Amino acid sequence: MDTVVDMAKAIKIQAKDVNVFYGEKQALNNVSIDIEDRSVTAFIGPSGCGKSTFLRCFNRMNDVIPSCRVEGSIMMGDVDVNNPQTDPVLLRARIGMVFQKPNPFPKTIFENVAYGPRIHGLAQSKAELDDMVEDSLKKAGLWGEVADRLADQATGLSGGQQQRLCIARAIAVGPDVLLMDEPCSALDPIATSVIEELISELQQRFTILIVTHSMQQAARVSQKTAYFHLGTLVEYGDTKDVFTLPKNEQTEAYISGKIG
């Protein structure tokens, strides 16, 4: 792989030879990748290519699936993600995640955002918790819309608002990495563009990994793009290079819409 890295950007996460199996079936094949700090990296590829599975390796969400087995090493700073000694609870506090479908808890808007700080015991007082909630909602660009109805049920929000609430909920824990699994696939175009803008802003503070179906979205929000095909990482590089000068025939075929 091309190891020429822009020295202005340091490496946040390094994955080496990651293999994932579902029972006997291999879903990911020797994937190695370096993720840059405070940037957006997009994972693209046809459905079933393993991009979501790979994303879930970073916060060990694959642990939830009983038949799933992950091999290889993922280092985040000095944290060995895949080491059985590493506590997934702590890991997930450090790596936030936003899912395909907005999944707010059946609680109030406030309680949704306060959930993370509460379970992790981050707030010493009610005032501090209030601040955290407000700060997270502001960062997620939702504060203006919900400031006067924090006590309303979160399920009453629109789809786009729910997804931003889920982002706020993830931010509230104070992670430095955000994983986004097709965060806009269930949203309309307007809500999608709001979220895309938000991602660009969040990039200032967080390292963001985003799985997306939409090549346009990858082109709009990401600096780096990784193209997956049938469980292998086919191409990885600066987004503009991948989209304009793909080195690999498969990537080119996908990007030009021949396969998908």
Place this chain on the structure above:
Amino acid sequence: MNNPIEMIQPDAKTQARFEKIAQGLKKRHAASRRLKTYGIMAIVTAISFLAILLTTIISNGYTAIQQTELQIALTIPAEKLQNDDGAIDPVKARNFNWNGLIKKAFRAEFPDVTAMLDKRALGEILSKNAGYDLRRQIEAKGVIPTGGTKLWIKTSDDVDMLMKGRLDRNLDESQRRLSDQQIGWIDKLVADDRIRLVFNDTFFTAADSREPESAGVLGATVGSAMALFVTVLLALPLAVMAAVYLEYFAPPGRVTDFIEVNINNLAAVPSIVFGLLGLAVFLGFFGMPRSAPLVGGMVLALMTLPTIIIATRASIRAVPTSIRDAALGLGASRMQAAIDHILPLAAPGILTGTIIGIAQALGETAPLIMIGMVAFIVDVPTTLTDPATALPVQIYIWSDSAERAFYERSSLAIMVLLTFLITMNISAVLLRRKFEKKW
């Protein structure tokens, strides 16, 4: 490739936050494990309740499988029983004092027992029905044993309990149902090898009786079988027709909704209310006979109807619509599609649901009590309108009796009932497994 050393680390503030979270983790994981432990404890508790329930019943009931008998040498006067041609005359046999014969023979073995009270105490060792049993036995064989033949005669339930160790010898005599004197006689008989425990066939061949040693579950079992026969006959066709209607023909609307609401609610109505319905409508309004398996079966049918309808609808729904569409596409009417194509495919599911519904009905007691199937009935019922009782009701009646021997028989009757239920449920499971189709 970069080395991990070159990788960027979070800033100090973020690092501090992670430290803080890490510190709380031990406690949080402990809480999580605690929750899991509570779950395991709950399941273990529930399963031990089941184990206690079953062991209590089995340990109380297994002894009822045997009955104590006593050997007595009897000389039966053939001339008083036979006609001129040597056959046993039923009228003569009925009028003969069999009990007297047995008691006399037994007392003769204890010549030193002379006082009236002592003689009576001696007689209490024998079953009150010993004479009746002997007559039936001899009538069945048609041969009168020669003089001095040693015959085995049932003992009373108290002796039975003593032999099975269910009567505490160490209790004060006034608290015991057998006196010291009686126990002395029994011990002597045991020493002489004249008391034995044999298989209690009466329990499986007789109906209820005042005497535990003559009581059996056959009457109640036949009563249950008759009631369930009526239940299946009524509930199965009604339920299948209703389910087909609701799945295939019911136009969406208020009437259909109302029917559905009714079915769901009936499934949760307490069983005793069905008993009240039976009492007021079947007995009170239509004047049907009390205590009859026919009425019991009708009440149970109404009760199991919702269960079978719900099961039937589920299995009809499990048949893919493509089959119905294929039939319709070939020009079959909706009715033909339902009867010729859907029902045969749904049959295993319907059967499974019916068996489960019937098993439920077999265990029901309260509605049967309401319609009077709780009477003391000595005969095995032969028609659907004969007074009868049912297996669970028999258990209820016996468990209310004072005699320790009925307690034991009641436990054995429970074992019989559970055996039926387990058989039914296992066959339902096997049926489901055998015919289970993945579409």
Place this chain on the structure above:
Amino acid sequence: MAQLVNIAAGYIKAPDAVMAAQAELLRAAQASADRARSLTLAAVMCVGFFYAFWRVSPELRARVLCEAFLRRLFFLSAVVAILTTIGIVASLLFEAVRFFREISLFDFFFGTHWSPMTALRPGDTAAADEFVAGSSGSFGMVPVMAGTLLVAVIAMAVAVPIGLFSAIYTSEFASRRVRNIVKPTLEVLAGVPTVVYGFFAALTAAPFFRDLGLVVGLDVSSQSALAAGGVMGIMIIPFISSLSDDVITAVPQSLRDGAYGLGSTRGETIIRVVLPAAFPGLVGAFLLAISRAIGETMIVVMAAGVAANMTINPLESVTTVTVQIVMLLTGDNEFDSVKTLSAFALGMTLFVITLLLNVAALTASRRLGQRYE
């Protein structure tokens, strides 16, 4: 009349001339009735034959007619469910109304004294007349209801924690294999007939609690509410565990993922996200269980008391609605005495309460369904 029938049939000889004449009349009437019946039958057959003859023609679409008939039959089968409900309501209401002609509604629902056995029918004895005048006190169902609730509360206190924690374990912690063993085993408890639980409560649990009371110096009744309620709780465990398991499993995986993604432990995910999400459904399950406990008959008939004590002490003996119904309707009672009628008034109350609980349970779980569809 029965005698007359026998005489007419010739089974017994008429004791006197009047009887004989009456019997003769009856016989004649029976004979003419028989004749009429045969004639009607013949007429119907003729009409049917001619109708069929007339209808048999090439235009007849037998299948359509036959199917229309079947369809109507199917519809009627479905209507049996409605008829059953109507039958229940009508029979309960009819007898209950007769009861309330004698005892006022207020006295029944708010009276605090229940002793139907001492309230005789008017005219039986002078004392009874006097008693009937003041009999309103004897049919106050408050203590019966209180006893019913006490037993139900004890049952729920046993069943809810055990059932709920079992469900949490089977749905969230257990591996597939453990789940496949544990769930059917718990369901065996549900398949045990109630009379067996009653037997266990009366002859094992009740003496056990009494002896235990003696050991620790407490006076426990041999028909304590504790024994009946406790055993009823065991009966209800599988009911709660299987309903709760269904409800918990129905909570979408995406909520669990969301909680895990934020760094929740498994316990936190369950307690703070899954259970609150399942809450309406769990409430529905508990309401159904209460309804079951209130309507349960055999356990209390065999293990609870007959006397209506107003107490909240679980060590004492109480009676329940179902026990009273059974007591009042078994034995040699005249069917239309106030006593037997009161059983129907109790039955009506029981039916209404369980109906309301069932409807409430349905509404609660429907709300859960709407939330996640």
